Amino acid sequence: MFNHENFSFEIWLLGQNKQTQKHYWELLQQSDWKAYPISTNPHEAIIQHCIVANPNFEHLEELTQQIEKEALAFIQEIAKIFA
Template identity: 50%
Template sequence: MNSFNNYVTEYKKQLEKGDIKKAYKGLIEYMMSLKTYFKNKYPDYFVSGNIHHGYMDITYFSFTPERLKKEKLKIAMIFNHEKIRFEIWLAGYNKKIQTKYWTLFKNSDWDKYHIPTTTEKEVSIVEHIVVENPNFDDLDTLTKQIEKGTSKFIQDIIKHLKL
């Protein structure tokens, strides 16, 4: 097992190469443009002011229609760095709300999307992979794929919750 110092030395080497720095910057810029796209196209939805950068595991912002927001639920648009894919999650504003709705989904026969096995270490209630293998050479098409998957996910959640 490597020491923390060895990990930092390797981190420095990788950053000096420049590829990781350029890729990370591009991913964050794309997430910011995606957030702006959703905010402009869906002005009635609540879009978080900031993008959460995570620990190089996920980067996300929230994008929530009023019907879900009233229930203290939110939609998180996720870029999963480890799996290089876009996901969408239904989450609660706090652990109590998360557990309430997770239990509702878990105890139903609904199997349209992935429901985590527990809420102990998870922040999601329901998860869905929106784009498995994103093509970053065609960002317009990627944005449309994400939008289509996001819209379907939100519609399915609202329909299931009868909101």
């Protein structure tokens, strides 16, 4: 998602509903997992992570590649913990 306030692209891990989100937030809080910072507020998101700060929209190809690379790395890391 694009955060207009911070002018950055972010990726968030959310639950299907508030109950599920809180459950997985608590699991991560109790674990020793440190790959990405866990949100301080389980009602907003489980994880909120900036993948591109101050994106350069004049180089869309590079920006797209950077977003894809960071998003895939995030997905792979999340998949490890929930596998």
